[in-house]
Amino acid sequence: MxxxxxxxxxxxxxxxxxxxxxxxxxxxxxxxxxxxxxxxEPPVAENGQWQHYPARPEAPEGAPNILVVMTDDVGYSAAASFGGPVAMPNFDRLAREGLQYTQLHTTAMCSPSRAALLTGRNHHAVGNGSISNVSIDAPGYTSVIPKSAATLGRVLRDNGYDTGFFGKNHNTPDWDLGPMGSFENWPIGWGFNYFYGFNAAGTDQFNPPLLENINFVRRDPNDEDYIFDRDLVDHMLGWLSAQHGTAPDKPFFMYYAPGTVHGPQQAPREWIDKFAGQFDMGWDELQRQIFARQKEMGLIPQTAQMPEMTEDVPRWNTLTSDQKRLYARMMEVAAGQLAFMDYQFGRVLDRLKEIGELDNTLIIYVQGDNGAALHDLHGSTNTYSQFAGVVMTEEEMLAQFDELGGEDTFGDYPVGWGLALNTPFPWGKTVASKLGGQLDGMVVSWPDRITDGGTLRTQFTHVIDIAPTIYEAIGITPPEEVDGVAQQPIDGISFAYTFDDADAPARHREQYFEMLGSRAYYKDGWLASTSVNWKPWEANKTDPYQTPWELYNLNEDYTQVRDVSSQYPEKLEELQLDFDSAAERYNIYPLSADFFGRIDPKYRPTGVQQGASHTYYPSDFRYPARAFPIMTNTWQADAEITVGGQGDSGPIAVQGGKFSGWALSLEDGFPQFIYNPSGRAQERRILRSPVALPAGTHRIAVGFTPQAQGVLLSMTVDGEQVDEVVIDRVVGSLAGEALIGRPQVDDRNGPRRCDCTVGPVTFTN
Incomplete structure (x- = not known):
C-alpha cells in the first residue's frame, strides 16, 4: 500500500x-x-452521554470493588487463623470479620492454580496442566491461556472496572518472556491495564527482576533498605491513589500475588528475629501443636487422625544440636517473610478504609496456590544449586547461618517444616493425589454484603469457583464471545450461595486433580487417588500409568489416612472411570511425571531463532533464559570493545547473578570471564587474561569445546588464547536474565556501565 x-x-x-x-x-x-x-456551539454531553465519542463500559450500579489475593507455597496451616504458628494480623482480621473456608482446593502447583483462578476453568482446559517451565506440545500442557478463556482482568475491564495486577505472573509461556513478547500472553494482554511485578516462579526479595507493564526496570541501587514485598505494596497504593483520585465512583479489580513464601525465603532481619526460638521444638512437635489447635478451633472434626510424616524426614529428636539450630532458623526465616508480607498487606486494607472503600470491597484471599513446598529434604541456602546437580551439605549451610534469609542466601526450609505446615493433611506441593497438596486456607470479606462474619464454611470449593463467584457478586454474566472468539464454558461453580448459609449443601460435588502424573477424583465426599511412590524432593522417574490407586471416604476419614479400596472396589472403579471421562474432556492425557526431564528446552519453542548467531548491543533490555541463546557444549560469545585506558572496568555481557550465572567483564583493564553454575566456589571457574588491554579496539571470545575428558572452557583476546580450564559439564539451565553492557540484576556495587565502549556481542551455539 x-x-x-x-x-x-x-x-x-x-x-x-x-x-x-x-x-x-x-x-x-x-x-x-x-x-x-x-x-x-460544538455539541456537549447531555446527561453525561456523548453522541459520537465511543462509550466507555460502565459497571452495574453499586458494583463492589474486587481484591483477589493469592500467596505462594504457604501451606494450609501456616497462619494462626488456621491453627498455625505465624500470626498474620491482617489475614486473621479478615478471617474474624469475614468467612473462613476450610475446603478450598487448588491444583497442587502454581501456574495451574493461577490459570484456574484467573479464568474459572480447569487448568488443563486452559493449557496449564503444569507450570510453564515444563510445558509440552499437547493441548492441556502448552502453558498458553487460550483466547477462548478470557480472564477475570479482561471480563471485569469490559464491564467498567479499572484493573491492576501486582506481583507474581507465572502464566506467560517461556518463549514469550523476552523483550519482544508477544505481549498478548502477558498481564496487559489479559485485560490488566497495569502490571508491576515479575514473570517467574519466584523472585529475589532484595534484587528482583522487575517489570512495569512490559518495561524492564531495576530497583533503586541506593536504597539500602529495599525489599520487594514493601515495594510491591508501594506500587499498589500508588495505583489505588491514581484510580480513586481519577474516578472515585468507578470500581477497581486488584489482583495481588506476592511471591511469599516461595523460595528464596528472605525477609528483613528484624522480622526474622521476631520468631527467634519459636521453632526450637521441631517439626514433629509443631505438627502436634497445630493439630491440637485445629481441633480446639473447630477447624477439623474431633475424630480426625493426624497423618504421619514420611519416613524420609528425620525425627527431630534424632538430629544433632547444630542441625536443630540450623533448621529452626530456616523456619524463622519463612515465618518472618510471611509476617512481613502480611504487615505490608495491612497497608492496603488501611488505605481502603481511609478512602471509604473497604466496606464495598469483596476480598477473596487464598493463602497459597498449593500446599507448602517439599523441595529440599534438608533445606538449602541456594535453590539453584540443585539444577547444577549440587546437594548442599549441612556444614556449608551452617557456615552461612548468620546470613540466612538475607541478600546472600537464596534458600528453602527443610521438607519437615513443609509437611508440618500442611497439617492436618498428608504430603504437599506437586502431590495432587493427597490433600496436603490440594488444600489451602481461604477467607472472604465483604462488609456491605456478608453479615455472618467470623464463621466457618465447610463446603467443597475449588480455585475455579472464584471467577464465577465474582461474576455473580457483581451481577454480570461472563461473555459468550470475546474479540470474535467463542468462549469455552466456565467450569467453576459460584460459592456466593454460602455467604448467607453456612449449612447450605455443597454445589461443587465432583472434581478431578492431576499434577505430574499424580491424580485423584473427588465425588460427594469420596476421593480416589493414586499412591505416592516417589519423593517430591527428588527427580520423579515413575511411570504414572502404573501407579496404583487408593480410595478414601473423607466423610469419615477427614485427613485421608485410611485406604478403603479393598472394601469398596466398585466405588473405586466408578471414580476411576469418572477420572478417565474428565481426562478426555479436559485434555489431561498424556501423563508425564518427569519434571526435570521436561525442563529440557527441546520440548517447547524458544524466544530466539534457532540455528543462527545472535548479535546484541548494549542496552537496558533484559533477556530471560529462554529468550536468549542457551549454553551448550559448543556455546561461544564474541565481544568487540574499545578501551580508553589500561584501568577500564565494567560489564560486557552477563547472565544470572551471584547464585547462578556467568559474567564477561573488564576488571582494571584485564578481561575476565566467570562461570558460576551453582553459586558455590567449588564449581565456579574464572578465566582471566594475564595482560591488561592497551587503548584501542579488541575482540574477546569465550566458549566451550567438547573434550574426551570433559568440556574445555577457554578465553581468547584478539585471536590469542589467554586462559583455559576443563570442566566436567555445562549447565544449560543457568538461572536469571542476560544483559549486554549492563551489570547483573543483583550487582549493585559494580559500575553501571563499562568504562570501555562495548560494541557488538555475538553468541553462537
Whole structure:
C-alpha cells in the first residue's frame, strides 16, 4: 500500500479536487453558501452521554470493588487463623470479620492454580496442566491461556472496572518472556491495564527482576533498605491513589500475588528475629501443636487422625544440636517473610478504609496456590544449586547461618517444616493425589454484603469457583464471545450461595486433580487417588500409568489416612472411570511425571531463532533464559570493545547473578570471564587474561569445546588464547536474565556501565 494510504493516488486526487470545488463555490457565491450553514456551539454531553465519542463500559450500579489475593507455597496451616504458628494480623482480621473456608482446593502447583483462578476453568482446559517451565506440545500442557478463556482482568475491564495486577505472573509461556513478547500472553494482554511485578516462579526479595507493564526496570541501587514485598505494596497504593483520585465512583479489580513464601525465603532481619526460638521444638512437635489447635478451633472434626510424616524426614529428636539450630532458623526465616508480607498487606486494607472503600470491597484471599513446598529434604541456602546437580551439605549451610534469609542466601526450609505446615493433611506441593497438596486456607470479606462474619464454611470449593463467584457478586454474566472468539464454558461453580448459609449443601460435588502424573477424583465426599511412590524432593522417574490407586471416604476419614479400596472396589472403579471421562474432556492425557526431564528446552519453542548467531548491543533490555541463546557444549560469545585506558572496568555481557550465572567483564583493564553454575566456589571457574588491554579496539571470545575428558572452557583476546580450564559439564539451565553492557540484576556495587565502549556481542551455539 505504501505511503499513498488507503485512498491510493487516484483516491487522494479525487478527494483534493472535491475540496477545491467546494472552496471555489463558496468564493463565487458566499451568500448562498453561508445560507446553507448555521453557526452553532460544538455539541456537549447531555446527561453525561456523548453522541459520537465511543462509550466507555460502565459497571452495574453499586458494583463492589474486587481484591483477589493469592500467596505462594504457604501451606494450609501456616497462619494462626488456621491453627498455625505465624500470626498474620491482617489475614486473621479478615478471617474474624469475614468467612473462613476450610475446603478450598487448588491444583497442587502454581501456574495451574493461577490459570484456574484467573479464568474459572480447569487448568488443563486452559493449557496449564503444569507450570510453564515444563510445558509440552499437547493441548492441556502448552502453558498458553487460550483466547477462548478470557480472564477475570479482561471480563471485569469490559464491564467498567479499572484493573491492576501486582506481583507474581507465572502464566506467560517461556518463549514469550523476552523483550519482544508477544505481549498478548502477558498481564496487559489479559485485560490488566497495569502490571508491576515479575514473570517467574519466584523472585529475589532484595534484587528482583522487575517489570512495569512490559518495561524492564531495576530497583533503586541506593536504597539500602529495599525489599520487594514493601515495594510491591508501594506500587499498589500508588495505583489505588491514581484510580480513586481519577474516578472515585468507578470500581477497581486488584489482583495481588506476592511471591511469599516461595523460595528464596528472605525477609528483613528484624522480622526474622521476631520468631527467634519459636521453632526450637521441631517439626514433629509443631505438627502436634497445630493439630491440637485445629481441633480446639473447630477447624477439623474431633475424630480426625493426624497423618504421619514420611519416613524420609528425620525425627527431630534424632538430629544433632547444630542441625536443630540450623533448621529452626530456616523456619524463622519463612515465618518472618510471611509476617512481613502480611504487615505490608495491612497497608492496603488501611488505605481502603481511609478512602471509604473497604466496606464495598469483596476480598477473596487464598493463602497459597498449593500446599507448602517439599523441595529440599534438608533445606538449602541456594535453590539453584540443585539444577547444577549440587546437594548442599549441612556444614556449608551452617557456615552461612548468620546470613540466612538475607541478600546472600537464596534458600528453602527443610521438607519437615513443609509437611508440618500442611497439617492436618498428608504430603504437599506437586502431590495432587493427597490433600496436603490440594488444600489451602481461604477467607472472604465483604462488609456491605456478608453479615455472618467470623464463621466457618465447610463446603467443597475449588480455585475455579472464584471467577464465577465474582461474576455473580457483581451481577454480570461472563461473555459468550470475546474479540470474535467463542468462549469455552466456565467450569467453576459460584460459592456466593454460602455467604448467607453456612449449612447450605455443597454445589461443587465432583472434581478431578492431576499434577505430574499424580491424580485423584473427588465425588460427594469420596476421593480416589493414586499412591505416592516417589519423593517430591527428588527427580520423579515413575511411570504414572502404573501407579496404583487408593480410595478414601473423607466423610469419615477427614485427613485421608485410611485406604478403603479393598472394601469398596466398585466405588473405586466408578471414580476411576469418572477420572478417565474428565481426562478426555479436559485434555489431561498424556501423563508425564518427569519434571526435570521436561525442563529440557527441546520440548517447547524458544524466544530466539534457532540455528543462527545472535548479535546484541548494549542496552537496558533484559533477556530471560529462554529468550536468549542457551549454553551448550559448543556455546561461544564474541565481544568487540574499545578501551580508553589500561584501568577500564565494567560489564560486557552477563547472565544470572551471584547464585547462578556467568559474567564477561573488564576488571582494571584485564578481561575476565566467570562461570558460576551453582553459586558455590567449588564449581565456579574464572578465566582471566594475564595482560591488561592497551587503548584501542579488541575482540574477546569465550566458549566451550567438547573434550574426551570433559568440556574445555577457554578465553581468547584478539585471536590469542589467554586462559583455559576443563570442566566436567555445562549447565544449560543457568538461572536469571542476560544483559549486554549492563551489570547483573543483583550487582549493585559494580559500575553501571563499562568504562570501555562495548560494541557488538555475538553468541553462537
Amino acid at each position: 505504501g505511503r499513498s494510504g488507503k485512498y491510493g493516488k487516484k483516491g487522494l486526487r479525487g478527494t483534493a479536487m472535491t475540496a477545491i470545488a467546494v472552496a471555489a463555490a463558496a468564493l463565487a457565491s458566499p451568500a448562498s453558501y453561508a445560507q446553507n450553514q448555521s453557526a452553532q
